[in-house]
Amino acid sequence: xxxxxxxxxxxxxxxxxxxxxxxxxxxxxxxxxxxxxxxxxxxxxxxxxxxxxxxxxxxxxxxxxxxxxxxxxxxxxxxxxxxxxxxxxxxxxxxxxxxxxxxxxxxxxxxxxxxxxxxxxxxxxxxxxxxxxxxxxxxxxxxxxxxxxxxxxxxxxxxxxxxxxxxxxxxxxxxxxxxxxxxxxxxxxxxxxxxxxxxxxxxxxxxxxxxxxxxxxxxxxxxxxxxxxxxxxxxxxxxxxxxxxxxxxxxxxxxxxxxxxxxxxxxxxxxxxxxxxxxxxxxxxxxxxxxxxxxxxxxxxxxxxxxxxxxxxxxxxxxxxxxxxxxxxxxxxxxxxxxxxxx
Amino acid sequence: xxxxxxxxxxxxxxxxxxxxxxxxxxxxxxxxxxxxxxxxxxxxxxxxxxxxxxxxxxxxxxxxxxxxxxxxxxxxxxxxxxxxxxxxxxxxxxxxxxxxxxxxxxxxxxxxxxxxxxxxxxxxxxxxxxxxxxxxxxxxxxxxxxxxxxxxxxxxxxxxxxxxxxxxxxxxxxxxxxxxxxxxxxxxxxxxxxxxxxxxxxxxxxxxxxxxxxxxxxxxxxxxxxxxxxxxxxxxxxxxxxxxxxxxxxxxxxxxxxxxxxxxxxxxxxxxxxxxxx
Amino acid sequence: xxxxxxxxxxxxxxxxxxxxxxxxxxxxxxxxxxxxxxxxxxxxxxxxxxxxxxxxxxxxxxxxxxxxxxxxxxxxxxxxxxxxxxxxxxxxxxxxxxxxxxxxxxxxxxxxxxxxxxxxxxxxxxxxxxxxxxxxxxxxxxxxxxxxxxxxxxxxxxxxxxxxxxxxxxxxxxxxxxxxxxxxxxxxxxxxxxxxxxxxxxxxxxxxxxxxxxxxxxxxxxxxxxxxxxxxxxxxxxxxxxxxxxxxxxxxxxxxxxxxxxxxxxxxxxxxxxxxxxxxxxxxxxxxxxxxxxxxxxxxxxxxxxxxxxxxxxxxxxxxxxxxxxxxxxxxxxxxxxxxxxxxxxx
Numbered sequence: 001x002x003x004x005x006x007x008x009x010x011x012x013x014x015x016x017x018x019x020x021x022x023x024x025x026x027x028x029x030x031x032x033x034x035x036x037x038x039x040x041x042x043x044x045x046x047x048x049x050x051x052x053x054x055x056x057x058x059x060x061x062x063x064x065x066x067x068x069x070x071x072x073x074x075x076x077x078x079x080x081x082x083x084x085x086x087x088x089x090x091x092x093x094x095x096x097x098x099x100x101x102x103x104x105x106x107x108x109x110x111x112x113x114x115x116x117x118x119x120x121x122x123x124x125x126x127x128x129x130x131x132x133x134x135x136x137x138x139x140x141x142x143x144x145x146x147x148x149x150x151x152x153x154x155x156x157x158x159x160x161x162x163x164x165x166x167x168x169x170x171x172x173x174x175x176x177x178x179x180x181x182x183x184x185x186x187x188x189x190x191x192x193x194x195x196x197x198x199x200x201x202x203x204x205x206x207x208x209x210x211x212x213x214x215x216x217x218x219x220x221x222x223x224x225x226x227x228x229x230x231x232x233x234x235x236x237x238x239x240x241x242x243x244x245x246x247x248x249x250x251x252x253x254x255x256x257x258x259x260x261x262x263x264x265x266x267x268x269x270x271x272x273x274x275x276x277x278x279x280x281x282x283x284x285x286x287x288x289x290x291x292x293x294x295x296x297x298x299x300x301x302x303x304x305x306x307x308x309x310x311x312x313x314x315x316x317x318x319x320x321x322x323x324x325x326x327x328x329x330x331x332x333x334x335x336x337x338x339x340x341x342x343x
Numbered sequence: 344x345x346x347x348x349x350x351x352x353x354x355x356x357x358x359x360x361x362x363x364x365x366x367x368x369x370x371x372x373x374x375x376x377x378x379x380x381x382x383x384x385x386x387x388x389x390x391x392x393x394x395x396x397x398x399x400x401x402x403x404x405x406x407x408x409x410x411x412x413x414x415x416x417x418x419x420x421x422x423x424x425x426x427x428x429x430x431x432x433x434x435x436x437x438x439x440x441x442x443x444x445x446x447x448x449x450x451x452x453x454x455x456x457x458x459x460x461x462x463x464x465x466x467x468x469x470x471x472x473x474x475x476x477x478x479x480x481x482x483x484x485x486x487x488x489x490x491x492x493x494x495x496x497x498x499x500x501x502x503x504x505x506x507x508x509x510x511x512x513x514x515x516x517x518x519x520x521x522x523x524x525x526x527x528x529x530x531x532x533x534x535x536x537x538x539x540x541x542x543x544x545x546x547x548x549x550x551x552x553x554x555x556x557x558x559x560x561x562x563x564x565x566x567x568x569x570x571x572x573x574x575x576x577x578x579x580x581x582x583x584x585x586x587x588x589x590x591x592x593x594x595x596x597x598x599x600x601x602x603x604x605x606x607x608x609x610x611x612x613x614x615x616x617x618x619x620x621x
Numbered sequence: 622x623x624x625x626x627x628x629x630x631x632x633x634x635x636x637x638x639x640x641x642x643x644x645x646x647x648x649x650x651x652x653x654x655x656x657x658x659x660x661x662x663x664x665x666x667x668x669x670x671x672x673x674x675x676x677x678x679x680x681x682x683x684x685x686x687x688x689x690x691x692x693x694x695x696x697x698x699x700x701x702x703x704x705x706x707x708x709x710x711x712x713x714x715x716x717x718x719x720x721x722x723x724x725x726x727x728x729x730x731x732x733x734x735x736x737x738x739x740x741x742x743x744x745x746x747x748x749x750x751x752x753x754x755x756x757x758x759x760x761x762x763x764x765x766x767x768x769x770x771x772x773x774x775x776x777x778x779x780x781x782x783x784x785x786x787x788x789x790x791x792x793x794x795x796x797x798x799x800x801x802x803x804x805x806x807x808x809x810x811x812x813x814x815x816x817x818x819x820x821x822x823x824x825x826x827x828x829x830x831x832x833x834x835x836x837x838x839x840x841x842x843x844x845x846x847x848x849x850x851x852x853x854x855x856x857x858x859x860x861x862x863x864x865x866x867x868x869x870x871x872x873x874x875x876x877x878x879x880x881x882x883x884x885x886x887x888x889x890x891x892x893x894x895x896x897x898x899x900x901x902x903x904x905x906x907x908x909x910x911x912x913x914x915x916x917x918x919x920x921x922x923x924x925x926x927x928x929x930x931x932x933x934x935x936x937x938x939x940x941x942x943x944x945x946x947x948x949x950x951x952x953x954x955x956x957x958x959x960x961x962x963x964x965x966x967x968x
Contacts, residue, residue, distance in 0.1 A: 107944065121943055122671075126819070126826055128943035129698050131671035133690060150753055155827045160693050257808055394865050418868030425862040431725075434913060445856045446868040452852035452916060498867065 062186040069164040070144035070176060071153075077162060077184050081139035085132050086115075087156070088124040088143035089322035090167050090177070095141055097325045098181035099190045104135045111322065125152070129159060139184070143167035145323075168323035169260060170238040174198065178325070194325055201328040205335035206243050214338055215246040216276035217269070218314065220261065221290050223283075227264045234260025235323045236280065236314070239330050245338075248272035266299045276337060277305040278314040282321075289313050312337045344370055344405055344420060344501035344533060346391065351400035353383070353390040359398070360386045362557035368535055370501070373528040375544035376537045378554035379578050384537045385426070387554065388506050391535070392423040404502070418446035422495035423504040427511070432480025436471055436490045437462070439479065443497030465496035469523060485516025492523065503527065505536040509543060521547045541595040545569055546587075553577045569593040648917050651910045655924040659707070662928060666703040666935045667695050671943040697829070705828040705836070706934045706948075707927035709889040710899055712840045714926025715847040716885040717900025718907065718919045722854040723878045724778070724788050727963070730900030731886040734788070735795025737897070739770025740883075740890040741820070742799045742806070749810040756835040760891040764839055767887035770795065771879040779875065803895075823896030823949020825934050832892045840888035844923060846881040851915035854878065858913075896949045898956020899926050905963065929955070 064078045085104035086092040092105045092115050101114060104121040119135060122128035124146050132140065142156050145167035156163055164184060166177040175195050182191030217229045218236035229249035230237035237260060240247050249262055249272065256263035279290035291313035295306045305311050318330050346368040353361040361383040368374055376384045389395040391402055393414055401408045409417050422443075430439060443465065444458045466472045469489045479487055488508060495503060505524070509517040517540070525547050528534045538544045544551050545565040553560045553568070555577045561568040574582040574595055581598035667679040674682065674691055682691030683700065717730040724734075731737045743766025747754050754762075777791040807817045819826050853874050856864045861871050889896060907922035933951040940946050 123944060126945060128671045128945070130694055131943040133694055133698070134672040136690065150755070151827055154831070155829055158697060158829065160689075160697070255809075257810060389862075392866060394862055413868070414865070414870055415868035418866065423862075423866040425860075425866070428860055428863050430859045430863075438912075438914065439859075442856050442859060443867065445852065448852065450849060494863075495866075 065183055065186075067164065067180055067183050069166060069180060070173065071148065071165040073165065075162055075164050077139070079138075080186055081137075081184065083135060083137045084139045084141060085121060085135055085137040085161075086141045087121075087127050087132075088146050088167060089317070090145075090324045091141040091143050093322060093324035093326065094166055094177045094181045095185070097178060097191060097194045098185040098187040100181070100185045100187070102141075103137060104132060108321065111317065111326070127156070129155060133159065133161075137161050139164070141166055141181075144173075145169050169233070169235045171198075171202070171242045171327060172238075174324055174327050198325065198328055201331045202242055205331040208335045209243055209245065209338050212338065213246070214276065215248055215272070215274040216240055216278060216334075217247060217249050217264075217272060217274045218278040218280065218319065219264065219269075219290065219294075220258070220280045220282055220320065221293075226256075227266070227269065228256055228258055228261035229264040229269075231260055231262055234258075236278065236319045236330075239319070239327065239334065240278075243331065243334055245276075245334070248274060266297075270299055270303065273304050275304055275308075275310060277303075277311045278319070278334070278337075279311060280314045280316050280319050282316055310337065345403075346421075346502050346533065346535070347403040348387075348391060349401045349403065351387070351390055351402060352398045353386050353395055354398055360557055361390060361554075363400070364554075364557075364559055365400075366552060366559065366562055368502075368533060370533055371528070371531055372550060373525065373534045373548050374536070374550045374552060375548035376535065376552045376554060377539070377541060377544050377577075378560075381556075382554040382577075383557040384554050385506050388423070388504050388535070388537050389425075392421055392504055393417050394423065394425075415446045418498055418500075420500055421502045421504065422498045422500035424491055424495050424506065424508060426506045428491055430479060433478050435476050435478050436466070436482070436493070437475045439490055440465055440471075440475075440493045440497045443494040446498055461499055462497050465493045465499075468496055468527065469493035483516065484512045485519045488512060488516065488520050489523065492520070496527075500532075502533045502535070505534070507537050507539055510539060517543065541569070541574075545592050545594060546590075565593055566591070569595050571598075648911050648921070651921055652924065655921070655928065659924065659928050659931070662931050662935065663703050663707070666706075666931060667699050669935065670694075670699060670938050701829040701833055702825060702934065703931050705832050705892050706825055706931040708833065708836060708840050709825070709893045709896065710903075710926035710928070710930030711923035712836075712843060712885040712889045712926070713896060713899040713930070714903035714907075714922040715844055715919055716882045716889075717926075718904040718915070718922040719847055719850070719854065719878050719882050719885075720900065721904050722858055722915055722918075723875055725858060726788055727905065727967075728789060728901070728960075729792070730898070730904075731882060732895070732897040732900065733796065734770075734774055734792035735799055736767055736770040736774065736882060736886045737890055737895055738796050738799030738803065739773070740764075740767040740887045741895045742766055742803050743769070744890060744894075745803050745806050745810075745820070749806055756831045756891070760835040760839060760887065763887035763891040764884050765887075767883035767885075767890070768880060769883075770799070770886075771883035775876065775879050779872075819947050820894035822947035823894045823952065824937070824945070824947035825893050826945055826947075828892055836888040836892050839884045839891075843881050843885035843888060846877075847885065847919050847923075848916075850874070850878055850881065851919050854915045854919075855913075858915075893930075894947075894949065896930070896952055898952050898960070899929055902952075902956045902959050903929060905959075 063080060064076055066074060066076050068074055081100070083103045084095055084100055086095050086102045086106070088106055089109050089111070092102055092109050093111065095102050096112050096115065102118045105115050105118045106124045106127065107120050107122065108124065109115050119131065121131040124143065138161065140156065140159065140161050140163040142163055142165045144165035147153050147156055147165060164180065166180055168174045168177055175198065178191040178195050182188040218240060220228050222228070229252065230240070230247070231252065232238060232241050232247065232250050237247055237250065249264060252262040254262060277294060279294060281287065281290045291311050294300050294311050300306055312333065314333065318326050318333070348364055348366050350363055350365050351361060352359055352363055364387060376387065378384045386395065390397050393409055396410070401410070403409070404412070404417070404420055440462050441458070444461060447458065466475055469492045471486070471489050471493045474482060474486060479490060482490065508520050508524070512520065521543055524534050524536065548565060550563060551565050551568055552562045553573070560577045561573050569584060571582045571584055583596055583598045585594040585596060587594055664679065667683060668674045668676065674694065678688060678691045679695060681688050682695035686692050713731065720729040720731060720734060721727055740763045743762040744759055747759060747762040773795060774791060778788045853869055856867050856869045857871060857874060864871050903925040904918065904922045906925050907918050911917040911921050929952065930948070933955070934948045936951050937946045937948040
């Protein structure tokens with residue numbers, strides 16, 4: 001059964017694109033139609049993007065606006081969305097960063113405080129479509145990282161509500177997501193400010209560390225206490241990379257079930273002997289923090305990071321589960337940890 | 344319908360169990376196949392139906408090789424009842440007998456008037472109508488065997504093959520079954536039965552075929568072939584033949600070892616336990 | 622003897638009349654009542670979920686476009702899901718009935734005998750190899766796996782005599798082997814991990830029309846084949862010799878039946894993952910209702926399967942709404958105690 005709205009929408013898009021282009025050419029001769037580099041690099045490496053999408057931001061007419069989301073999908077936003085459902089922590093935080101609010105959010109979301117009041121529509125990996133539709137949203141913000149699989153992506157796309165996919169597993173994605181939200185919610189000023197704050201935080205953190213040759217790994221452990229280290233393709237790994245920190249695990253082969261992480265045998269960690277260990281604990285308290293467990297594990301007792309007390313508890317929301325504007329805090333945590341050392 | 348066995352060899356895994364047997368069964372005959380364990384009688388019977396494929400030789404129904412006919416076609420003309428069939432205790436007699444109509448039914452397995460008629464006839468002929476709705480598990484040995492015979496009859500065959508239909512039955516049930524087979528035979532059914540009981544074979548068949556080590560040792564009317572020399576050759580024990588005073592038919596009995604079973608008119612030997620009054 | 626026969630005949634006649642009456646009425650009643658229950662359950666599935674639609678809303682959502690919200694909820698989400706659930710249940714139950722008949726073992730079902738796991742392994746392998754594989758590709762892989770599993774079962778179990786013990790052992794071994802392979806695959810896969818619980822326990826989250834379209838080419842011929850093979854299965858149940866004597870080609874029929882089992886299982890696994898117990902429980906319930914004749918047993922079992930799975934799926938969606946429990950947990954929750962009851966009181 002086809003959904004009539006989206007089918008008509010898909011027919012309308014090319015027509016409106018042509019009309020919009022003609023209008024832009026006719027109305028605004030010297031408008032800057034060159035999209036910013038950050039906005040045009042929206043698609044992640046694995047998705048091809050069409051280079052022919054114009055940024056139709058003649059200041060006077062914010063809507064309808066055609067955007068390219070982080071899965072390379074062209075979506076048309078006809079009017080400013082008022083009832084938004086966000087399908088992941090990242091999506092939620094992006095909406096709020098653009099000055100919006102959500103009517104529905106996933107179960108684990110507890111930041112910002114205002115989002116807690118929104119309706120629980122299921123987990124990020126199993127959003128409940130009925131609950132979503134019951135809120136009668138005019139925009140769904142799904143997660144380009146979590147919902148990329150066809151078995152999740154297709155049901156979401158079939159819903160009769162415009163969907164944009166915005167998620168992050170890198171610093172650049174956070175910026176792209178903010179730019180996208182800025183366009184979608186007509187909040188470019190707000191999002192530009194957040195982007196500026198993030199860039200500033202990164203630069204400051206980078207400067208604080210400059211000159212020191214630091215090596216660090218970001219670790220998580222699963223239920224069996226198998227260790228996984230972040231590589232560059234992961235969010236935590238990208239954070240380290242942005243700050244110019246050497247990640248010895250970056251050269252490891254992909255291994256294990258977590259994308260962007262590699263299974264790290266104990267011997268490897270001893271071999272790497274990084275200056276810093278950022279330990280992420282996915283399980284909530286009262287599960288013991290990985291950062292306090294690592295020094296107690298016999299092979300690790302002699303590590304530099306352990307003896308010099310450089311094993312840092314990295315909060316799971318900031319470093320793993322809710323990539324987004326709070327990357328600022330991530331940069332601060334890393335910078336503070338490193339600044340304190342005399343290396 | 345004439346059933347012809349033409350130089351048939353049967354075996355398992357390269358071992359030959361029936362070695363070149365030929366004979367023909369005329370329509371309306373009742374034939375018993377006898378012989379010691381391992382002589383190949385059951386295998387021969389299976390080879391005469393489509394249950395076992397001969398290594399060489401043919402089996403013909405009238406003039407057609409049964410291997411050239413489809414399995415259903417053969418089943419419409421020839422029914423075989425193997426030893427101790429088991430269908431579980433829950434099936435009722437009527438349900439069982441209905442399954443005998445399979446060779447006559449089409450792909451949709453509809454129950455036709457012909458099917459119902461055939462089932463009623465089969466159950467009446469095998470005298471099972473009074474327990475038609477009882478489950479098999481609740482029947483006595485003889486009743487159950489009659490139910491299975493009714494199943495075979497529901498196929499409306501012209502030839503009926505049975506493998507030891509009276510084993511494990513007590514005397515009254517043995518008699519029941521043999522009387523039923525004889526009655527069917529008198530009504531025109533060709534019957535070939537493997538029997539282990541020579542007395543029943545003598546009483547109830549027109550013809551007895553004896554097998555030993557995969558070959559036919561003798562083949563002919565009971566009065567003619569059931570004689571001590573031939574029987575001893577087949578069974579390897581000394582045999583004696585009594586004659587039934589009423590019918591004149593032979594009653595074969597194993598001749599006992601005189602040392603263990605003294606003759607009726609002689610005194611017990613002096614040093615035997617009975618003599619010392621133990 | 623003859624003196625005894627007369628009163629027995631009278632009693633037998635009365636008994637025959639009573640049970641003839643019962644058996645005449647029974648199947649029709651069972652079908653009608655079952656169909657009513659199924660329709661009621663299906664409609665309830667349209668009404669209830671994370672949000673509740675009233676009867677009127679569900680009906681208008683089903684039949685008209687006046688209430689767009691209800692229509693979307695019904696046609697986009699709930700209706701395809703309940704249709705998928707019914708087809709999954711019918712397929713698994715029919716497969717279980719066929720297996721119990723062909724193996725003469727009341728403890729047989731596609732999961733216990735490893736066919737479900739074989740199908741699941743193929744599905745997992747294909748998804749891990751290509752995460753973007755379309756649903757019809759998954760269904761095809763499941764079919765290959767299901768047929769492969771059924772084939773291995775045939776080879777292992779039908780050399781020489783089939784003893785229920787031997788078959789059960791073979792099934793347990795296959796099930797364990799394939800199950801371990803699935804877990805191994807999942808633990809190294811980067812794409813599957815998060816949704817694997819629904820797959821491993823059996824769940825219908827996200828089922829929609831494309832799943833129905835992908836599974837129909839396997840479920841439909843499978844169900845039709847199961848119904849057509851019922852008569853032959855009846856005869857096969859009497860034993861190989863008797864069946865051959867009645868004109869059934871026993872080996873070929875068994876292969877055919879196992880093939881049908883393979884594609885029915887595949888249809889179900891491609892949509893719902895590793896669901897257990899449906900194929901075990903439903904044929905037994907059907908046997909209590911309409912007896913041993915497979916021509917009635919198999920359709921009734923399929924009906925009960927549709928009811929069981931759509932009911933379990935409804936419960937799965939309601940228990941911890943808006944989150945979902947994998948539906949297979951509920952079928953196991955019903956099936957396992959039933960199995961224990963069988964073992965304790967019936968065999």
